[in-house]
Amino acid sequence: MSSIFTKIINKEIPSYKIAEDNNFYAFLDINPLAKGHTLVVPKTEIDYIFDINDDLLSDMMIFAKKVAKAIKQEIPCNRVGVLVIGDEVPHAHIHLIPFNNVKEMSILSPKLKLTTQEFKEIAEKISKQVKL
């Protein structure tokens, strides 16, 4: 069975898209730790990030870098932090989380409740800044 992220990539279920190329898809996390919390996912469904081959893993980080720069341009923050967990969804992904205080990087922190309109506005403004 396809992962929930494969279904998102294939547009079978909706997402707040940030960017996409031939190999990767970036979209807003639906339970964000901060406004602009984004997930970067390879289009090939691989469970564990360190099972990704070297070339694709390098390209994934470069793709994530471009998305992180766009997040930094639009979301006031000190840095965009990077988390890899993979406890919930068995499809490798990188969390990009804009933060001011390191506490905001804890996956155990309370999640924000955003409206559909807020998600749409955040996705629109970040996606406009992505230069692939």
Ligand code: AMP
């Ligand atoms: P983890 O696998 O532990 O890195 O966590 C998976 C992340 O995927 C969590 O932060 C979820 O909020 C997020 N997530 C799960 N389903 C969706 C979805 N349909 N759209 C956006 N984000 C999702």
